[in-house]
Amino acid sequence: MGILEVKNVNKRFGGLQALGDVNLSVAENTVHAIIGPNGAGKSTLLNCLIGKLIPDTGSVLFDGESVLGRKPFEICQMGISRVFQTPEIFGELSVLENMMIPIFAKRDGAFRMQALSSTAGERDVLEQAEHMLESLNMADKRHMHSAAMSRGDKRRLEIGMCLSQNPRLLLLDEPTAGMARADTNNTIDLLKQIKDERDITIAIIEHDMHVVFSLAERITVLAQGSPLVEDTPEKIKGHPKVREAYLGETA
Amino acid sequence: MFGLNQKDTRLFLIVAAMTLLAPFILNPFPEGTAMAQMFNAGYPDLMQRFVIFGILVIGFNILFGLTGYLSFGHAAFLGVGSYAAVWMFKLVGMNVVPAILLSMVVAGLFALLIGYVSLRRSGIYFSILTLAFAQMSYNLAYSVLGNPASNFNLTNGETGLQLLLDDPRVLGESVTADGSIPVTNFFGIAMRDSFNLEIGGWLFTFNAGYYLAGIIMLISFYISIRIFRSPFGMMLRAVKSNQQRMNYTGLSSRPYTLAAFVISGIYAGLAGGLLSSMDPLAGAERMHWTASGEIVIMAILGGVGTLIGPILGAGFNEYFKNILSKINDEVLHQWLSFMPDGLENAFVGVLHFFVGKGWHLSLGLLFMMVIIFLPGGLVEGGQRLARLFRRRRPSDDDSQKSAQSTPAE
Numbered sequence: 001m002g003i004l005e006v007k008n009v010n011k012r013f014g015g016l017q018a019l020g021d022v023n024l025s026v027a028e029n030t031v032h033a034i035i036g037p038n039g040a041g042k043s044t045l046l047n048c049l050i051g052k053l054i055p056d057t058g059s060v061l062f063d064g065e066s067v068l069g070r071k072p073f074e075i076c077q078m079g080i081s082r083v084f085q086t087p088e089i090f091g092e093l094s095v096l097e098n099m100m101i102p103i104f105a106k107r108d109g110a111f112r113m114q115a116l117s118s119t120a121g122e123r124d125v126l127e128q129a130e131h132m133l134e135s136l137n138m139a140d141k142r143h144m145h146s147a148a149m150s151r152g153d154k155r156r157l158e159i160g161m162c163l164s165q166n167p168r169l170l171l172l173d174e175p176t177a178g179m180a181r182a183d184t185n186n187t188i189d190l191l192k193q194i195k196d197e198r199d200i201t202i203a204i205i206e207h208d209m210h211v212v213f214s215l216a217e218r219i220t221v222l223a224q225g226s227p228l229v230e231d232t233p234e235k236i237k238g239h240p241k242v243r244e245a246y247l248g249e250t251a
Numbered sequence: 252m253f254g255l256n257q258k259d260t261r262l263f264l265i266v267a268a269m270t271l272l273a274p275f276i277l278n279p280f281p282e283g284t285a286m287a288q289m290f291n292a293g294y295p296d297l298m299q300r301f302v303i304f305g306i307l308v309i310g311f312n313i314l315f316g317l318t319g320y321l322s323f324g325h326a327a328f329l330g331v332g333s334y335a336a337v338w339m340f341k342l343v344g345m346n347v348v349p350a351i352l353l354s355m356v357v358a359g360l361f362a363l364l365i366g367y368v369s370l371r372r373s374g375i376y377f378s379i380l381t382l383a384f385a386q387m388s389y390n391l392a393y394s395v396l397g398n399p400a401s402n403f404n405l406t407n408g409e410t411g412l413q414l415l416l417d418d419p420r421v422l423g424e425s426v427t428a429d430g431s432i433p434v435t436n437f438f439g440i441a442m443r444d445s446f447n448l449e450i451g452g453w454l455f456t457f458n459a460g461y462y463l464a465g466i467i468m469l470i471s472f473y474i475s476i477r478i479f480r481s482p483f484g485m486m487l488r489a490v491k492s493n494q495q496r497m498n499y500t501g502l503s504s505r506p507y508t509l510a511a512f513v514i515s516g517i518y519a520g521l522a523g524g525l526l527s528s529m530d531p532l533a534g535a536e537r538m539h540w541t542a543s544g545e546i547v548i549m550a551i552l553g554g555v556g557t558l559i560g561p562i563l564g565a566g567f568n569e570y571f572k573n574i575l576s577k578i579n580d581e582v583l584h585q586w587l588s589f590m591p592d593g594l595e596n597a598f599v600g601v602l603h604f605f606v607g608k609g610w611h612l613s614l615g616l617l618f619m620m621v622i623i624f625l626p627g628g629l630v631e632g633g634q635r636l637a638r639l640f641r642r643r644r645p646s647d648d649d650s651q652k653s654a655q656s657t658p659a660e
Contacts, residue, residue: 050499071503072498072499073498073500073502076500076501077501081499084499088496088499089496090488090492091492091493093488093492100485101486101497102501104486105500105502108482109501110501110503110506111506111507113483114483115510115514116481117481117482118254118480119480119482119485120256120480122482158496161500
């Protein structure tokens with residue numbers, strides 16, 4: 001059984017069947033990509049995984065536990081981290097503060113009132129944050145206003161913030177959308193490095209085939225709300241059904 | 252020092268010195284001169300207002316400055332605190348300590364209730380909800396809960412809640428030996444006790460009530476600095492910056508915002524309790540929406556999200572309100588007497604609208620000028636001045652920078 005099990009998930013918006021009988025199993029410590037043409041239901045599926053949407057029927061199990069009906073912060077505390085399409089960071093805070101917040105969240109849980117202790121006195125959190133920034137090669141930017149960074153750096157920071165919590169599953173929603181080629185390659189390298197260094201499962205939704213085929217170990221192709229095929233990248237590349245539905249024009 | 256870093260300690264010590272020396276600082280002109288009449292602000296009433304409204308805005312800034320949630324009903328907590336304190340004076344005794352403590356507790360509970368409901372929404376909807384609650388509270392206090400004829404007269408309606416000779420005051424005396432209502436005191440030190448110091452032509456007044464409120468303001472200010480520098484404060488800034496990221500980082504933003512709301516409600520209750528301690532009379536107009544608006548204005552005037560801003564904003568607002576409302580046509584004629592009669596009358600005719608009862612107009616214009624030219628409030632003004640002075644110093648690195656940024660100089 002995989003770490004993430006999606007079973008018979010259906011989701012309907014009025015007359016539109018956004019997801020029809022989706023079954024998906026993401027094996028532990030793999031990189032699993034979900035691809036598909038526009039409107040295939042990728043984002044709807046992702047939103048069902050992180051508590052933003054609740055499917056009409058079916059179940060979503062993370063490590064044997066249902067995530068349905070849980071709030072985003074509870075799902076995160078279970079060990080699922082999410083990276084957004086446009087980098088979501090704390091733009092008004094410094095890079096170092098950005099990195100400290102998830103570490104506090106990991107240590108203290110969803111809410112803890114520490115109104116009179118000094119942030120500067122939190123040595124262990126500071127150290128962890130500094131360490132994380134160093135491993136991202138961002139230590140020199142620690143006092144920078146994070147909103148002032150390039151998109152690639154913001155993405156790097158966001159991924160680092162997710163990793164600082166040691167999640168078991170990292171969900172990436174088109175992590176290189178709208179990025180320059182150099183930034184895209186940097187992000188691919190970062191994700192490869194993460195995969196090599198950690199025991200972590202990565203599920204990635206992506207348009208860019210370059211990214212998909214450089215990272216993924218398994219690929220699920222969604223079309224019109226249902227999984228078409230699931231296989232290794234090599235097999236997917238040559239699969240006639242996939243060519244027909246999706247790669248036909250581009251590959 | 253005191254668990255603050257060097258910069259914050261310096262700031263705190265400056266504020267402490269200014270608060271403790273305020274009777275000197277605010278009375279720069281010798282007693283009896285025209286300038287003193289107009290510009291001296293060192294009398295107890297006004298000084299008390301400076302620090303009490305300082306406390307109120309410091310608390311408001313913890314909510315608005317850190318989380319970005321703009322409460323448009325903060326005067327409700329001020330009013331609730333005022334009523335609670337007066338009830339304490341009526342029922343228990345004239346010591347201000349239990350009264351102030353009750354104000355804080357009652358305002359805190361009231362904030363918990365209002366915050367729990369209002370914080371379900373953010374942005375403008377949150378502001379409207381808090382405004383609605385505050386207006387409801389105002390109307391309840393003004394009429395429903397304040398009917399002198401009913402048995403349940405909590406607020407005494409438009410007259411306002413006041414002390415009477417037949418109040419029980421179980422821990423004190425209902426009536427003093429000479430047949431009057433006892434005065435509010437801090438373990439025997441009457442709030443209205445003052446000590447006058449005359450030096451040459453100058454007169455400085457040291458008022459017990461002012462010093463009590465001033466020391467409480469310093470404690471409030473200190474706590475606010477600690478909150479700003481704490482992990483909790485960082486989380487509040489995270490709420491303002493990106494709630495989505497916060498929730499997907501495993502943090503629940505609701506309890507953080509609610510805690511900030513309750514803390515700022517307690518600050519407002521404390522301010523209300525102090526107002527009643529200085530003058531034991533509480534009226535519904537303290538909860539009116541214009542009072543809530545004034546709190547927002549003071550916060551923005553000073554500089555939202557800064558430590559010292561709230562104190563500056565409150566002081567600026569109260570000081571100019573006081574001066575502008577003191578100027579009348581007679582004073583204007585005196586000032587403009589050097590002009591030919593016709594011109595003098597014309598000038599007075601125009602200026603008439605900006606002073607005395609028209610003080611709102613001038614204060615509004617000042618507010619507009621601050622917003623347009625100093626969007627960061629008076630704190631930004633201070634920073635610009637400081638930069639200007641630093642630039643004047645002959646340091647080669649700095650002078651180069653200044654040449655680039657302001658070629659006209």
